[in-house]
Amino acid sequence: MTTVRILHLFARELGINGDRGNVLALDRRLTWRGLRAQVDEVGVGDRAPAEPHLVHIGSGPRSALEAVLASGEHGSALRDWAAAGVPIIGVGAGFHLLSERIVSADGADRPGVGVLPIVIRDAPGRVVGEVLGAATPAGRLAGFVNHGVEVDRRSLAPFAVLERGRGDGPREEEPALDGARSGSVIGTHLGGPVLPMNPTVADELLGAALARLGAALPEADDRTLLADERARQARAAIAGRLGRAGLAV
């Protein structure tokens, strides 16, 4: 049986807002379909692991992100894995960590690990609230964002085009965008947490991990379908609160 090794990187240091839910969703969506998941938590001071099949990095306060970056740990491994096509998702500070540079309000300019060629800058204001993605063939993304940065995405594609709610680009950006994508790497500010709330993204990551193992993601079972229907209702509720009741999500 195929075992997918999921690395929850900096789980102790970064993960203040239910980010474990992303890892739980990945884990259950494999085991419910009869595959095996192995979740490893690795943080500052731990030995660098062998190349995982999938990497998750959660959110956290700036002080924790700075401490992680100052440790210099696991950065070169992340660059190697991204280059090799390992699916990686970073949320909030975990997304900032993947950037090239992080510029604080006080002018401090720190290097990120450089997996995504983008720049994160502290913004004058904070963006807090629910967001709804634009229609895509796979449905609409939804979630809750809470950050105080502006992302200079350079030429990278966003993770989500937003129909409602503030994005993480310049204030006047139209349409509003969230996060970034490059190859097998996703960075986003969507909470919810993002993967239980948006299971298509979870399955995309799992599909990419399995493809590298020469396998495919099996059909969803009843438990997966139940969770996904509830997540759909949760997104529909967000759409309703944002004035878009009745939309297909």
Added chain:
Amino acid sequence: MRIRLAVLVGRAVRVIARLRGGGSAIPGNIALRIAPRFLEHALGSLPLGVVFVTGSNGKSTTTHMLVAALRAHGMRVFTNPSGANLPQGIASALLATVPLDGRVRDDIAVLEVDEAYGVGLSRRLTPSDVLLLNLQIDQLNRFHEPDRVYGMLATMRDAATRRVIVNGADPNTAELGRGARPDQEVVVVGVSEAALAASPRGVAAAPRATAAPGAALPAAVVEVLSVDGARAELAVDGERASLALPARGLHYAVDAAAAIATARSLLGDRFDTATATGAISDLAPVYGRGEVIDARGQQVELVMMKNPPSLQLNLDALGRVPQRVMVAVDEGTPDPSWIYDTDLSTLDHVDVVTGTKAWQWATRLAYEGIPVGAVIEDFDEAVDAFLALPAPEDGPKVAVINYELMMALRLRMGYLDLEGGA
């Protein structure tokens, strides 16, 4: 003149508000609008000053304990009721007792203070003593990140003219203690290694990168040695003392230790350990967030969902796997993502999930494999369905509920006094 008017009008509004079951902050709000310096005037010249109690969790409990310990020593204490920790809530509490000249006659004020509002309050009331309980994950939609709350607590610490009392077991408040000014006395409350090791949840400190210890923290004057159910063993100035807690868990033991350490500092030679532990032991037990309400003749125990550590504490405090459970959460909890950090092993099913965030909770429960009876977004309908379920054999029905829906439930069940509970 303005003060007298503020007291008169505020009192009149308070009477009307109570008759209508209205919000308890309104009278205080109006008094503050008439006399913006109402609080400074009322509390500015107390002989023993003003004590602030703040932190992410345990503010209400610790304030209760500290007030009980001081009163048991014969002190006259002004305090604010549980959760009335914003300026308008404190003003409302003043209206209940203050004479027409607006000056409190007590020896001392012990105030539970909200972290964010405490910054402004500390400028207006210049506390003599500030008790910093903990910094945990709390209301990220409001506070954004723990680093910001740390700044708020640091501002309050800096405002203390005499003393800072800190929980040395929380690395965040320990760091705040190390950063105190030389002219401030730092009093430390500790938890023994054994007690920490025996507690499955520890002190639930928010993960922040704390600065490398510079100045050493003074030794703890009160230490939690062990917790056994709802009893705790403390060392007070090296002497062993035992007391009953209002509920099970290390968290309550730390609250008690902090209250005792603060009372000891305030009372000096007059402090008597047995008097303090006796007063705290006599406090009413807390179930969950302390409340079992009567709902159309049925008992419903409220498990408050305020922030991750408090929800966990309240679920753990249930002490049983409840037979009839409702989960009710609305926009008062704008982002309930953190429920994925909560250990739900005390639930084996949920009968009804309701509120605007019902489907997010239902998704969480699906991933935990916890069966759900029904998701009914409409709150009133859900309450009817929940109350229609057969009575459980194991005690009250249980509602895991956020503050806003708890208030809605109380109102619906005919509770007019919204100041109660919590």
